[in-house]
Amino acid sequence: MSxxxxxxxxxxxxxxxxxxxxxxxxxxxxQDGGVWLACSGDSLPFPADVDAALEExxxxxxxxxxxRKFLDGKERRVLIAPLFAPVDxxxxxxxxxxxxxxxxxxxxxxxxxLLPTADALEEQLRRHGAVHGIDRSALEELCxxxxxxxxxxxxxxxPAVHGTDASVEVVVGTGGRxxxxxxxxxxxxxxxxxxxxxxxxxDVLAVKTPAADGVEGTNVRGGPLGAKxxxxxxxxxxxxxxxxxxxLSLLASVEGHLTEINGRLQVLPIFEVNGDVDYSTGNIDFxxxxxxxxxxxxxxxxxxxxxxxxxxxxxxAFLIAEGNIVxxxxxxxxxxxKVEAKGNIAADFADQATLSAGGxxxxxxxxxxxxxxxxxxxxxxxxxxxxIAGGKIQAGSEVVCSTxxxxxxxxxxxxVGALPEQVERREFLRKELQQTTENLEKVEKNIAFLKxxxxxxxxxxxKRAMLGKLTRTAYSFKASLKELGDEAALLESEMExxxxxxxxxxxxxxxxxxxxxxxxxxxRVREAFKFGAMLYEGxxxxxxxxxx
Numbered sequence: 001m002s003x004x005x006x007x008x009x010x011x012x013x014x015x016x017x018x019x020x021x022x023x024x025x026x027x028x029x030x031q032d033g034g035v036w037l038a039c040s041g042d043s044l045p046f047p048a049d050v051d052a053a054l055e056e057x058x059x060x061x062x063x064x065x066x067x068r069k070f071l072d073g074k075e076r077r078v079l080i081a082p083l084f085a086p087v088d089x090x091x092x093x094x095x096x097x098x099x100x101x102x103x104x105x106x107x108x109x110x111x112x113x114l115l116p117t118a119d120a121l122e123e124q125l126r127r128h129g130a131v132h133g134i135d136r137s138a139l140e141e142l143c144x145x146x147x148x149x150x151x152x153x154x155x156x157x158x159p160a161v162h163g164t165d166a167s168v169e170v171v172v173g174t175g176g177r178x179x180x181x182x183x184x185x186x187x188x189x190x191x192x193x194x195x196x197x198x199x200x201x202x203d204v205l206a207v208k209t210p211a212a213d214g215v216e217g218t219n220v221r222g223g224p225l226g227a228k229x230x231x232x233x234x235x236x237x238x239x240x241x242x243x244x245x246x247x248l249s250l251l252a253s254v255e256g257h258l259t260e261i262n263g264r265l266q267v268l269p270i271f272e273v274n275g276d277v278d279y280s281t282g283n284i285d286f287x288x289x290x291x292x293x294x295x296x297x298x299x300x301x302x303x304x305x306x307x308x309x310x311x312x313x314x315x316x317a318f319l320i321a322e323g324n325i326v327x328x329x330x331x332x333x334x335x336x337x338k339v340e341a342k343g344n345i346a347a348d349f350a351d352q353a354t355l356s357a358g359g360x361x362x363x364x365x366x367x368x369x370x371x372x373x374x375x376x377x378x379x380x381x382x383x384x385x386x387x388i389a390g391g392k393i394q395a396g397s398e399v400v401c402s403t404x405x406x407x408x409x410x411x412x413x414x415x416v417g418a419l420p421e422q423v424e425r426r427e428f429l430r431k432e433l434q435q436t437t438e439n440l441e442k443v444e445k446n447i448a449f450l451k452x453x454x455x456x457x458x459x460x461x462x463k464r465a466m467l468g469k470l471t472r473t474a475y476s477f478k479a480s481l482k483e484l485g486d487e488a489a490l491l492e493s494e495m496e497x498x499x500x501x502x503x504x505x506x507x508x509x510x511x512x513x514x515x516x517x518x519x520x521x522x523x524r525v526r527e528a529f530k531f532g533a534m535l536y537e538g539x540x541x542x543x544x545x546x547x548x
Contacts, residue, residue, distance in 0.1 A: 016115045017086070021057050023049035028057050030112040035059050035081035037070050044073045058087060058110025086112030091121055093128045094151065099219035102130045102155035104139075108148035116143050125155060130220045133157050160217035163230030168250075170206045170236070170265065172258060173197065196271060196286050197259065199252045205265050206235055206250040236260075240267030256288050269306075276312070277302055289323070298334065307343070314339065314347075324359075331355070333370065345374070348383070367391070367401075381507075388412060396494075398503040405511035405525065415517040416502040429488040436484065440477040443470050505533040505546050516541060 020029040025041035026049040035057070039045045050071060054062065062080040069075045089109040095102050102125060106116050118139040125134060134155045142152050199205065214227025235243060235250040238261065242253040252258070256269040269288040273281055276294035283301040284290055290304040295312035296319065302308055306323040313329035316337040324343035331339060333353030339345055344359040353370040355361055360376040365383030369390035372378060378395040380386050386402035393399055393414040405412045450467045453459060459467065502518045506529075514525040516534045523534055523541035531546040 016117070017112055018057075018109050018115060019112065021053045021111060023053040023056075026050050026053050028053040028059070028111060030084060030086065033083060034079050035062070035084045035111060036077060037067065037080055038077040039070070045071060047071055056108075056111075058108075058113075059084065084112065086110050088114035089116045089148070091116065091124050093124060093130070095128065095130060095220065099221050099223065100157040100159065101153055102128075102134075102220050103151040103153050104142065105151045106142065106148050108146070115146070118143050121154070130155050131222045132218045132220050134220075155220045157219040157225070158217045160225040160227035161215040162228045163212045163214040165230045166211040166233040167209045168206050168233050168235055169209075172199065172203070172205055196257055196284060198256075198287065199258045199267055200255045201252055203252045204249050205241060205252055205258065205267075208233070208235065208248050208250075210248065236264045238264035238266035240269065241265055257286065271304075277317070290321075295329070298337075308341075314353075325357075330365070344376075361395075367393075386507075388414075398505065400505045400507070402506070402508040403511075404504070404506040404509070405514040407511060409511065409513035412514045413517075414504050414514065416504060417517075417519055426488065426491055429484055429491065433481065433484050433488065436477055436480050440474060440481065443474045443477065446470050447474060503533055503535050507531060507546055510534075 020027060022028075024046055025039050025043070026045045027038045027040060029036050029038065037045075037050065037053075050067065059081055063078075063082075066075070066078045066080045070078045070080075087110040090107045092105040092107070093102065094105070104121060104125075106121075109115055118136065121139050121142070122134060122136070125131075132155070135153070138152060138154045141147070142154070211230030211232050213229045216227050217225035219225060235241075237243065237250055240252060240254045240256055242251055243249070244251055250265065252267045254267055254269055256267045257271045258265065258267050260266070271284065271286040271288060271290045273284065273290070273292045273294065275281075276297055277284060277292055277300045278295075278297040283303075284292075285301070285303040287305040289306040290302055290308050292302065292308075292310045292312070296302055296310055296314045296317040298316035301318040301320070302310075303319075304321045304323070306321065308319050308321045308323075308325045310319070310325075310327045311329065314327050314331045314333075314337060316332065316334040318337060319325055319327075319339045319341075321341045321343070323341065325339055325341040325345045327339070327345075327347040330349040330351075331337070331347050331353045332351050333339075335352045338354040338356070339347075339350075340356040342358040344362060345355055345357040346362040347364070349365040349367070350363055350370050350372075351366070351368045353372075355370060355372040355374075357374040357376070359374065361372055361374045361378040363378075363380040364386070365380075366385045367378075367380050367388045371392050373394040375396040377397045378393055378399045380388050380401035387406075388399070388401045388404050389406040390410045390412055393412075395414075395416050398416060399414050404414075447467065447470050450459065450463060450470070453463070454467070504516045504518070509528055509530050510525055510532055511528050512525050516523045516525070518534070518536040518541055521536060521539070521541050529543060532543045533546050533548050534541050535544055535548065
């Protein structure tokens with residue numbers, strides 16, 4: 001029907017009517033209620049053009065004799081249907097069963113019939129109940145291109161959009177590095193495996209994409225289409241975690257080891273090693289407490305900002321804690337390991353070990369051939385032997401054991417009172433106090449001079465700036481003097497307390513070969529004694545009863 005675009009049409013109040021049809025040199029026209037055939041060329045009209053014009057114009061009842069004369073060229077213009085009733089274009093509305101789309105099939109008009117218009121077709125849609133999603137451009141295209149005898153979709157409903165469920169993405173690994181790292185020179189430290197998965201308070205562990213609400217739809221009849229809202233998904237939160245204020249992030253609430261247990265993220269302030277510290281775990285460095293359920297093997301390190309507990313033994317290893325250290329199985333230092341705590345150290349035994357504690361050292365059985373230093377007391381008690389034999393012992397207040405030394409006269413050195421580092425610190429503080437005092441005096445002299453000059457003749461900008469700088473320096477020196485003085489006084493008080501109660505006590509036997517130093521006085525045991533205590537009295541060390 002594309003050739004209908006060449007039709008000559010006249011406008012009327014009802015709409016556009018198809019007044020004429022041209023096929024080649026053949027013109028089919030409706031005039032004065034009748035249908036005429038005319039030929040505009042000099043040659044005979046083609047029968048095919050005539051048939052096409054008649055078919056398109058819907059002229060089924062006609063004067064065949066008149067048509068034959070026209071084809072024979074006997075008549076150049078002939079009336080073939082004196083009385084012709086035009087038929088308008090007719091739409092057929094098809095609404096889908098789910099009411100989500102509408103199609104229109106328009107049957108073409110006959111000659112003189114009304115052509116379809118977008119307004120008329122839209123009105124027909126509304127009469128059939130299609131009120132939503134009408135595609136005006138599709139209606140206009142149908143009419144403009146006269147798409148007859150084929151279904152054209154002209155309306156579509158708005159489908160409901162179901163909401164999406166929330167999703168949670170874990171943004172940090174939960175298993176640690178678990179492998180050595182090669183440095184720039186190609187060296188690999190097999191003891192550094194990164195097994196600790198450290199996170200800090202406030203670190204983001206997981207993020208949530210929130211659930212989206214559904215959007216209701218509408219079918220072509222204007223009916224609502226329900227939509228499901230998305231479901232929320234909780235965070236896999238466990239101890240040591242918390243949700244952010246906006247609810248979209250899971251945060252670490254404490255500093256510690258991040259792990260996943262039974263599908264939940266947990267930040268543990270205590271790091272547990274279920275077996276030994278060896279090449280399977282590497283060294284441990286954790287900002288909290290560490291519990292080792294097995295053995296700490298030779299050459300490995302365990303560091304903690306709080307406490308360390310080892311259920312097995314420590315074999316030539318390095319343990320360093322800001323808090324306390326407990327070694328249930330005992331310490332075999334083999335002359336190279338070191339156990340250091342700012343708090344207390346407790347162990348079943350220690351052999352050829354180096355121990356350093358800011359507080360007390362508590363050994364249950366034997367302390368053999370070890371180098372020990374503690375700020376408080378060193379006690380070897382509670383076991384079958386409870387013996388100190390060999391090595392060097394330095395304790396801030398006292399040393400207590402059952403057996404001191406050995407029958408073989410093993411050299412055992414014990415010093416009680418201020419530790420060497422305390423003496424060194426006291427001397428450092430004294431020197432700093434003296435130097436700072438001298439510097440303050442010099443600054444105050446310069447300040448006094450500048451103030452006198454200011455009072456007499458004033459100061460220029462440079463000297464006024466110098467006065468301000470010197471004044472600030474003086475405040476800084478005074479603050480330093482107070483801080484140094486407070487520390488020195490506290491240290492002196494602690495050292496004095498240790499001088500007063502310094503003692504070495506042996507509940508059982510003390511053997512020859514033991515030397516004891518208290519307040520700078522050394523006493524060597526030459527004869528064994530039982531249930532005794534070595535105390536400082538009147539400038540010398542005397543042996544008294546154990547509980548004296």
